[in-house]
Structure formats: structure tokens, C-alpha cells
Amino acid sequence: MAPCHKVSGITGILCRRFCNKVVLTDHNEEVLKIIKKNIELHSCPENISPTSNGLVAEKLEWGNTDQIHEILQKHPGGFDFVLGADICFQQSNIPLLFDTVRQLLQVNKGRKCKFILAYVSRAKMMDSMIISEAFKFQMQMKEVPKTKCIVGNHEGVIYEITLK
Numbered sequence: 001m002a003p004c005h006k007v008s009g010i011t012g013i014l015c016r017r018f019c020n021k022v023v024l025t026d027h028n029e030e031v032l033k034i035i036k037k038n039i040e041l042h043s044c045p046e047n048i049s050p051t052s053n054g055l056v057a058e059k060l061e062w063g064n065t066d067q068i069h070e071i072l073q074k075h076p077g078g079f080d081f082v083l084g085a086d087i088c089f090q091q092s093n094i095p096l097l098f099d100t101v102r103q104l105l106q107v108n109k110g111r112k113c114k115f116i117l118a119y120v121s122r123a124k125m126m127d128s129m130i131i132s133e134a135f136k137f138q139m140q141m142k143e144v145p146k147t148k149c150i151v152g153n154h155e156g157v158i159y160e161i162t163l164k
């Protein structure tokens, strides 16, 4: 996908207002550069390094076990939330996305961690695929009430997804 976003990482940076630590990921090196730049721009002058403000960027290609393990090694406490904002574009990547999320959530299974998927519907096929993949990966998917909206020309909705 073309790394067109000067705003890449903004969702994660905003989430930092509500979380102690946010790890922003992408598989694309150009996008990662933009994310790191945005983290740097966001950091206060008194922070010695951009990472000391609770925001870090890590390379993650969905399904890449080495990268998933590396992230879990660096963040052994796991994650309370995995957030995906408008990330469902290619059907072939969806099983890898769900597999990755399952591995990240499983670390804290007892804590009922959540995958929040801010989904933008671009193809009917994808709409049904995310539901069937969640089922295959033994995840429970709930539409968050009152989150249906129009995003550009598309319908959007937020799903809350947990491990069964």
C-alpha cells in the first residue's frame, strides 16, 4: 500500500492520552518513518528521548512470528487493547491480522483484553470475511452500539473483539 499518510500514527498518538504506553506498528518502512517523525513531533521538549513519552513504533508485518515475538519480548506485560483503525484492505491479509491479534491478546488472556477494530467497509466480501475470521480464531465480535457512521464514501463501524 502506498505510504501516503502524513498523519500516520495519529490514532495511536491520541490513544496515549488514555494509556500509559502505546506501541504503534506498521509493516511499511516509509510509514514507520512517518510514525516515528510524528512521535518525535509530539514529544515534549523535556522528554530526553521520544520513547520516554510512552510512545514507541515497531515494525510488524501481520503473521510474522519473529516480529510478534520480538514485540512481546520488548513488552512482556502484553497489551490491554489492540487497536486497528481502517486497516482492512486486502482479503489475503485478514487471517494474518486475526492470527497476530490472537497472539498479542493471548498473553493477558485472564484480563479480557480487547481488539478494537474501527472498520471501514470497502467491499461486501471483506465485511463477511472479518466476521468469519473472528469466528475461526475463536473470537467474539460485538458491534459497539451507535458507532455506525459514514467515513468518506464508506460505511464505518467499531467492533469490540475478545478471545472466547
Ligand SMILES: C[S@@+](CC[C@H](N)C(=O)[O-])C[C@H]1O[C@@H](n2cnc3c(N)ncnc32)[C@H](O)[C@@H]1O
Residues within 6 Å of the ligand: 001, 005, 007, 008, 009, 010, 011, 012, 025, 026, 027, 028, 031, 060, 061, 062, 084, 085, 086, 087, 093
Ligand atoms: C489506512 S492506514 C491506517 C492508518 C493508521 N491506523 C493510523 O491511524 O494512522 C492502513 C495501514 O495498514 C498497514 N498495513 C497494511 N497491511 C499490513 C500488514 N500486512 N501488516 C502490517 N501493516 C499493514 C499499511 O501499511 C497502512 O499504513
